[in-house]
Amino acid sequence: MTRRKKTFIGLFVVVVLGGLAYANIGLKRTTGIAVTVEKIEARDLEAIVSASGKVQPKESVDISAETMGKVVNVAVEEGDVVKKGQLLLQIDPRNLEMAVNNRDASLASARSSLDQMKSQIENAKVALRESEDTLRRQEQMFKAGLLPREQYERAVNDVQRQRTNLLASEQNAKTQEQRIKQEEANLDSAKYDLNKVRVVAPRSGIVTRRNIDEGETAMIGTMNNPGTVLLTIADLSVIETEIEVDETDIPFIKIGQPAKVTIDAIPDRTFAGKVTEVGNSPIQAAGAAASARATNFKVTVTIDGTVPNVRPGFTCTAVITTATRQKAPAVPIQAMTVRELVVDEKGEIVKEPELTPEEKAKKSAARGRPAPPPELKPGQTRKEIEGVFMIQDGFSKFVPVKVGIAGEKYFEVLNGLKPGDEVITGPFASVRGMRDGDAVRLSTEPAVTTTKGK
Numbered sequence: 001m002t003r004r005k006k007t008f009i010g011l012f013v014v015v016v017l018g019g020l021a022y023a024n025i026g027l028k029r030t031t032g033i034a035v036t037v038e039k040i041e042a043r044d045l046e047a048i049v050s051a052s053g054k055v056q057p058k059e060s061v062d063i064s065a066e067t068m069g070k071v072v073n074v075a076v077e078e079g080d081v082v083k084k085g086q087l088l089l090q091i092d093p094r095n096l097e098m099a100v101n102n103r104d105a106s107l108a109s110a111r112s113s114l115d116q117m118k119s120q121i122e123n124a125k126v127a128l129r130e131s132e133d134t135l136r137r138q139e140q141m142f143k144a145g146l147l148p149r150e151q152y153e154r155a156v157n158d159v160q161r162q163r164t165n166l167l168a169s170e171q172n173a174k175t176q177e178q179r180i181k182q183e184e185a186n187l188d189s190a191k192y193d194l195n196k197v198r199v200v201a202p203r204s205g206i207v208t209r210r211n212i213d214e215g216e217t218a219m220i221g222t223m224n225n226p227g228t229v230l231l232t233i234a235d236l237s238v239i240e241t242e243i244e245v246d247e248t249d250i251p252f253i254k255i256g257q258p259a260k261v262t263i264d265a266i267p268d269r270t271f272a273g274k275v276t277e278v279g280n281s282p283i284q285a286a287g288a289a290a291s292a293r294a295t296n297f298k299v300t301v302t303i304d305g306t307v308p309n310v311r312p313g314f315t316c317t318a319v320i321t322t323a324t325r326q327k328a329p330a331v332p333i334q335a336m337t338v339r340e341l342v343v344d345e346k347g348e349i350v351k352e353p354e355l356t357p358e359e360k361a362k363k364s365a366a367r368g369r370p371a372p373p374p375e376l377k378p379g380q381t382r383k384e385i386e387g388v389f390m391i392q393d394g395f396s397k398f399v400p401v402k403v404g405i406a407g408e409k410y411f412e413v414l415n416g417l418k419p420g421d422e423v424i425t426g427p428f429a430s431v432r433g434m435r436d437g438d439a440v441r442l443s444t445e446p447a448v449t450t451t452k453g454k
Contacts, residue, residue, distance in 0.1 A: 032394065032439030033430050037422040043330040043451055047323040049253060052241030055314040058302065060234035061203060065218035066196040067091060076231070078210045088231055091197040091218055100194055110180045118175040124166035131159045142353060188249065195348035205233040208312050235400040239303045241273070243318045244283060244296040252322040253278055259301045259320040266309065271301040273318060288339045323405045330410035331401060335388045335423040337431055339398055345379035349400060370440055387416065388423040389443075396424065398436040 017369055073090035076082060100101060135155045141147035209232035212218060219228050241261055245253060261271045277300035301318045342350040376382070387400040405411035417423070424440070434440075 012236045032441040034443035035424045038425045042327040045325040047405040049249040049320045051243040051245045057234035063231040086201045093197040096194040100190040102164045102192045107183040114176040121169040128162035130303045131162045160344045205235040208234045241301045245299045247295040253259040271303045273301045276302040329413040332447045335425045341385045396438045
């Protein structure tokens with residue numbers, strides 16, 4: 001074979017091998033799942049809990065009737081600003097005024113009777129002294145034999161009778177004094193009841209509700225029937241929001257955490273506040289809805305400063321910041337997924353043997369034909385593990401990740417990743433269905449971000 005021919009054959013072989021290599025590279029570039037990736041970076045994270053509820057004043061008082069009667073005057077309207085002690089309404093006082101007059105008359109009669117009894121006591125004392133003087137004279141005459149025994153004994157009995165009369169008069173006077181105290185208490189009670197017909201403001205504030213008009217009858221409450229709420233006065237200088245928080249979020253909420261409140265009736269404004277109360281018992285639902293309703297807890301957020309034109313009952317939404325992190329490694333939420341892995345008795349993940357690229361290619365080609373799960377060794381169990389997928393030599397690799405707080409778009413990374421690592425973020429369906437060892441390639445199309453807030 002000539003030198004020229006050998007050279008030609010060598011060039012031909014080189015061209016063929018180059019073509020095969022180029023075809024192989026092109027094939028690798030066009031096969032596998034097209035994915036997008038994002039680098040792990042340090043970010044400022046903020047975990048939040050959002051819930052809706054109602055606006056309520058921190059301090060309010062419902063005013064009910066303490067005595068029954070017809071309302072003859074209503075001195076305020078809804079929205080009026082009132083001061084403590086200001087007249088709110090008047091109930092017809094005539095029946096109670098008559099009761100006061102009757103008690104007053106009874107007290108005067110009792111005092112007059114006591115005066116008569118005191119006079120009787122003085123008379124009894126005089127009669128007793130006279131009988132004692134008579135007894136002393138007759139006793140001397142009896143000793144001298146100048147007075148019959150019968151007359152002397154009558155004088156002795158007369159003294160005893162006068163002493164008994166005096167004791168009885170004094171006891172009657174004491175009884176009458178107690179009766180006078182009773183009549184005085186009855187009079188005070190009647191006067192107190194009379195004062196109830198004049199209803200005044202127990203505190204300063206705004207009349208937020210009025211349920212009574214002139215001519216209507218105010219009813220008092222009983223054990224099983226609460227009285228009519230006539231008026232409600234609220235102090236709107238301090239406003240609270242009572243929100244219902246799901247049971248899964250309650251463990252993260254603590255008193256003093258900052259919050260931002262938006263009120264539907266006051267758009268385009270956000271009010272700062274803080275958590276001041278966290279319920280210990282779930283909100284009880286009444287009726288048939290109790291079994292189907294989710295378990296929620298009441299959380300109170302107090303708004304800082306004043307809220308203009310606010311009304312109790314306004315619908316609001318509170319966003320509570322439960323935790324913050326500064327410059328923490330963060331992984332996109334859409335990159336996180338869950339896979340079932342084998343763990344040993346210590347809870348450590350049992351790693352599968354490392355595959356060669358040819359074995360990985362065969363495993364990736366078998367996608368769609370899931371292999372049966374391997375048999376577990378003694379002490380091993382299957383457990384769902386959170387993690388992400390990374391690209392390694394053109395194939396996906398599942399990496400377990402321990403996360404901390406959840407921000408709006410990112411999880412805090414506690415273990416498993418470091419800044420600079422690239423994780424697969426999409427497409428969403430591909431990440432959820434991806435398996436360890438699948439062939440992947442970088443997508444040339446713009447990434448579609450799927451976020452999950454908390």
